[in-house]
Amino acid sequence: MKKITxxxxxxxxxxxxxQIAFAQRGERGERLDPNRxxxxxxxxxxxxxxxxxxxxxxxxxxxxxxxxxxxxxxxxDGWILTKASELRDPVVCRFQDGKDFPATLVGVQPSYxxxxxxxxxxxxxxxxxxxxxxxxxxxLLATASLGQxxxxxxxxxxPRRKIPGRNGVLGIQLDESDKGPKITQVFPGSGAEKAGxxxxxxxxxxxxQITKSRETLSETVRSHKPGDTVTLSILRGDETLEITAxxxxxxxxxxxxxxHNVDQNTMGGPLSVRSADFPLVLQHDTVLRPIDCGGxxxxxxxxxxxxxxxxxxxxxxxxxxxxxxxxLLPDLMSGKLAPKEPLxxxxxxxxxSPKSETKLTDSKMSDSKSPEKK
Amino acid sequence: xxxxxxxxxxLAVGIIFGLPAAGENFSIANSSKTLAAAPAKADPAKSDAAxxxxxxxxxxxxxxxxxxxxxxxxAAKEAKRTPTKAVPENLDDLQHLQEQVEKVVTLTRPATVGxxxxxxxxxxxxxxxxxxVLTAGHVVGEPGRDVTFIxxxxxxxxxxxxxxxxxxxxxxxxxxxxxxYPHVEMGKSSELKPGDWIIVxxxxxxxxxxxxxxVRLGRLIQNRNGTMQTDAPLVGGDxxxxxxxxxxKVVGINSRISGPLTTNFHVPVDTFRDTWDRLAKSEEWGExxxxxxxxxxxxxxEPNPKGCKIAELTAxxxxxxxxxxxxxxxxxxxxxAVPDPDALQRxxxxxxxxxxxxxxxxxxxxxxxxxxxxxxxx
Numbered sequence: 001m002k003k004i005t006x007x008x009x010x011x012x013x014x015x016x017x018x019q020i021a022f023a024q025r026g027e028r029g030e031r032l033d034p035n036r037x038x039x040x041x042x043x044x045x046x047x048x049x050x051x052x053x054x055x056x057x058x059x060x061x062x063x064x065x066x067x068x069x070x071x072x073x074x075x076x077d078g079w080i081l082t083k084a085s086e087l088r089d090p091v092v093c094r095f096q097d098g099k100d101f102p103a104t105l106v107g108v109q110p111s112y113x114x115x116x117x118x119x120x121x122x123x124x125x126x127x128x129x130x131x132x133x134x135x136x137x138x139x140l141l142a143t144a145s146l147g148q149x150x151x152x153x154x155x156x157x158x159p160r161r162k163i164p165g166r167n168g169v170l171g172i173q174l175d176e177s178d179k180g181p182k183i184t185q186v187f188p189g190s191g192a193e194k195a196g197x198x199x200x201x202x203x204x205x206x207x208x209q210i211t212k213s214r215e216t217l218s219e220t221v222r223s224h225k226p227g228d229t230v231t232l233s234i235l236r237g238d239e240t241l242e243i244t245a246x247x248x249x250x251x252x253x254x255x256x257x258x259x260h261n262v263d264q265n266t267m268g269g270p271l272s273v274r275s276a277d278f279p280l281v282l283q284h285d286t287v288l289r290p291i292d293c294g295g296x297x298x299x300x301x302x303x304x305x306x307x308x309x310x311x312x313x314x315x316x317x318x319x320x321x322x323x324x325x326x327x328l329l330p331d332l333m334s335g336k337l338a339p340k341e342p343l344x345x346x347x348x349x350x351x352x353s354p355k356s357e358t359k360l361t362d363s364k365m366s367d368s369k370s371p372e373k374k
Numbered sequence: 375x376x377x378x379x380x381x382x383x384x385l386a387v388g389i390i391f392g393l394p395a396a397g398e399n400f401s402i403a404n405s406s407k408t409l410a411a412a413p414a415k416a417d418p419a420k421s422d423a424a425x426x427x428x429x430x431x432x433x434x435x436x437x438x439x440x441x442x443x444x445x446x447x448x449a450a451k452e453a454k455r456t457p458t459k460a461v462p463e464n465l466d467d468l469q470h471l472q473e474q475v476e477k478v479v480t481l482t483r484p485a486t487v488g489x490x491x492x493x494x495x496x497x498x499x500x501x502x503x504x505x506x507v508l509t510a511g512h513v514v515g516e517p518g519r520d521v522t523f524i525x526x527x528x529x530x531x532x533x534x535x536x537x538x539x540x541x542x543x544x545x546x547x548x549x550x551x552x553x554x555y556p557h558v559e560m561g562k563s564s565e566l567k568p569g570d571w572i573i574v575x576x577x578x579x580x581x582x583x584x585x586x587x588x589v590r591l592g593r594l595i596q597n598r599n600g601t602m603q604t605d606a607p608l609v610g611g612d613x614x615x616x617x618x619x620x621x622x623k624v625v626g627i628n629s630r631i632s633g634p635l636t637t638n639f640h641v642p643v644d645t646f647r648d649t650w651d652r653l654a655k656s657e658e659w660g661e662x663x664x665x666x667x668x669x670x671x672x673x674x675x676e677p678n679p680k681g682c683k684i685a686e687l688t689a690x691x692x693x694x695x696x697x698x699x700x701x702x703x704x705x706x707x708x709x710x711a712v713p714d715p716d717a718l719q720r721x722x723x724x725x726x727x728x729x730x731x732x733x734x735x736x737x738x739x740x741x742x743x744x745x746x747x748x749x750x751x752x
Contacts, residue, residue, distance in 0.1 A: 030567070030568050030596070031568060031595060031596045032568035032569050032593060032594065032595045032596070034636075036460065036461055036569055036593070037593060037595065037605045037636060038591065038592050038593050038605045038606075039605070042461040043461055043462065046461065046462040046463055046464060046467065046468060047468070049464075049465065050465065050468070136476055137476070137479050137586075137589050138472065138475040138476035138477075138478070138479040138573075138589055138591075139472060139476065140468055140471065140472045140475070140591075154591070155475060155589060155590065155591040156589070157588045157589045157590060158585055158586065158588055158589070159586070161584065161585065173493055174493065175492060175493055176522070184493060214490075215581075215583065219583065264609050264610045264631070265609055267631065267632075267633045268607065268633060268634060268635035269635070283588070285588075285589070285590040285591065285606075285607060287607070287635055300465060300468055300469055300472060313578065313579075313609060314578075314607050314608075314609040314631075314635065315578050315588065315590060315607045315608065315609050315612070316578070316588070
């Protein structure tokens with residue numbers, strides 16, 4: 001996996017060099033100075049005063065000697081909020097001055113993937129939360145850092161919304177037809193194949209819902225988790241059949257057509273392992289690394305509008321809105337949400353090689369199944 | 375995996391059931407080659423006049439004639455916006471930028487649509503009241519296909535694909551359900567300079583109900599003849615979605631990406647205006663680039679007055695296995711005439727490995743018709 005990414009980076013570098021060569025001959029060949037790119041040094045510097053307070057309330061969370069996340073100071077006497085699924089023992093919080101403080105995990109809120117850490121300090125400056133629960137699409141945002149400037153800038157991309165958990169898939173490709181969505185392809189190894197669905201079948205009902213369009217069908221499937229079964233009513237020639245299929249993760253072979261969107265989403269950098277299934281997030285276009293989640297994100301007034309919780313795709317990062325967080329803080333601090341298992345045990349899977357990513361998602365999904373809230 | 379190694383990836387997505395996306399992942403293998411200059415500018419005055427004439431003449435017999443081609447929407451008037459600094463320096467500059475971005479979002483969102491063509495999904499933007507929609511060439515695919523357009527509120531209307539320029543990846547569609555549609559003005563892409571702020575929208579991963587077009591902000595990195603590069607990140611499903619300047623005028627259409635987050639490529643809007651007549655008349659031109667994993671016939675052909683003459687055959691390739699011989703002239707492929715190698719290439723690119731295709735040949739005085747099972751391009 002890593003090797004391939006490196007190779008692609010190399011090829012792209014070559015390409016952009018060629019482009020520069022072309023550009024010099026072209027009429028409008030000027031290229032923007034990379035310092036002036038959206039995330040370039042010069043642009044980030046413009047946010048320096050805006051993020052100054054939030055920078056003071058940001059720590060680097062390190063686990064086992066490695067950067068794991070950022071943390072947001074939420075109480076002067078040592079309370080630090082961060083992204084739960086990135087943690088494993090031992091946890092320390094590093095401050096702007098480079099000093100490390102050991103941290104204890106005191107609370108975990110799984111549906112938002114938030115963890116409360118406690119360190120032995122009483123002189124901290126907590127973040128200043130925004131009072132509003134609105135977010136205007138197009139509003140500028142800046143993510144705080146341990147440095148002087150913003151870590152990165154972005155805009156609100158979508159109004160606040162729920163992010164569903166990763167859904168199960170059937171493993172078919174569809175086209176519209178007069179009588180309903182028509183299966184054009186069944187992927188080998190998929191739940192659809194195992195259930196005996198064929199290309200040419202027309203889906204008339206799924207889980208007792210009439211499937212007028214492809215979207216009704218795909219939304220119904222998306223509302224189910226891997227492992228769930230759905231019953232489809234199929235028109236095959238003149239026959240109507242009832243077929244029950246088990247949904248799976250999209251891990252079967254989709255041939256030359258397959259999984260390329262996953263690739264596209266990881267083009268440009270890795271994604272958070274836990275990047276779906278949140279009750280309410282603010283989607284923005286800030287470019288973050290997974291290890292930069294957990295820190296505060298500010299509006300232009302310098303108020304903190306949320307805490308980054310996931311790098312979810314090439315074009316999307318999620319933050320948990322401030323009003324949601326402030327409501328959770330008392331329980332996270334009181335011990336009411338104290339972790340049932342010690343940290344090392346609770347998150348030991350995280351320590352495995354990146355190969356275990358799919359597995360992790362798997363276990364997460366079955367975890368999130370029981371406390372499903374709507 | 376293969377697509378990761380290629381220079382740039384087009385951004386339409388197929389609907390694979392329940393998956394956010396997958397599908398037509400072909401790459402533009404040689405982006406410098408695909409950036410051939412756009413055809414000469416049409417004279418807007420002339421095409422106006424021509425349109426007036428033809429309308430007058432064809433109106434009585436309009437039933438069996440193709441509808442008259444309207445002129446391209448006129449270019450936006452002089453930009454009135456306050457110029458932005460090369461780099462925002464302080465809170466005032468950033469607040470000014472934010473106001474402009476929010477205004478553009480409000481102004482343009484109703485005209486940004488999701489599009490579904492066959493099993494592919496992309497985005498588009500409406501530029502006339504009667505429903506002409508700019509999109510990417512690879513979302514159109516070919517003229518005459520049925521399209522479903524989805525508005526941000528979930529409302530759906532129907533239409534058709536019109537013309538496509540494969541060289542530059544521009545494409546046009548038309549909503550055929552009658553109505554007055556929200557639309558945006560076309561700006562002038564030639565006036566954009568590196569450092570100009572732009573806003574891109576579209577439907578990453580395909581349209582999702584309850585999620586309006588996804589807004590991103592970036593700066594123009596380079597504006598070469600034929601393509602614009604920005605650092606506003608794109609992904610599959612954004613194809614055909616609009617790029618706006620800070621006045622809310624569409625200046626480009628999302629097309630493709632390569633690895634780094636600063637390599638997002640867009641079709642400049644000027645080319646749509648310059649080739650409007652051809653696009654609106656459903657012409658298809660330009661060369662698609664073959665991709666690894668795509669369908670392969672296994673021949674080298676040369677132009678011939680009667681079709682495509684086979685100069686070489688790949689040993690044990692699909693064509694040879696199907697009985698084709700050097701010297702045969704391919705006149706029809708999959709039931710469609712192939713007057714030149716480009717036409718054959720285009721038809722081949724629409725096929726998949728494993729497809730069985732009818733090939734009509736001229737062999738001496740014979741006209742044999744053979745069946746070839748297409749192979750997979752390595």
